Amino acid sequence: MVDRIKLEEKFLAHDFKDFKWIDPKNIVISHWVRIKCMFGCNEYGNTATCPPNAPSFYECEKFFLEYREAVIFHFEKQVPKPEDRFKWTRKINLKLLKLEREIFLSGHEKAFLLFMDSCNICAECSGIKEKCKEPKLARPSPEAMCIDVYSTVRKHDYPIVVLSDYKKKMNRYAFLMIE
């Protein structure tokens, strides 16, 4: 049983104020997301938590069916240089990992975080799951788990648009699965 009030105290203790509880059934899983990973993304085969190191579409679909609660965390940021976004997402992902750990230790054994970005915990990723340098910290992005982030967050009245330039304000989203 999830005590939302107690968990929200933990979110706020980490200064995560912008979040929404959602029904995991409303997470949109789409094949096109995996196809876009496979064709056109630099992370494919280069990040140990991205495809082909990620579960198949059908495994992802089954995974989300096993949860009754999920939280979307929203983050927005404008960076002076495109490469600055990695430093920002890494810092937030590390904080989210601490939160996931606290929630796990408070009795929610299924707590599982999806980073707001592809895993960039290490300066250089091994690119191979079995050779991950920080296996306890590594988590997939929502996209690596086939989530159509655009459709999912729009369903929950959060903003998102395709950015023509990395200098524009980003809206990024992390997901926390809880039971």
Ligand code: SF4
């Ligand atoms: S923890 Fe390091 S090696 Fe493992 S997936 Fe993340 S960046 Fe790659």
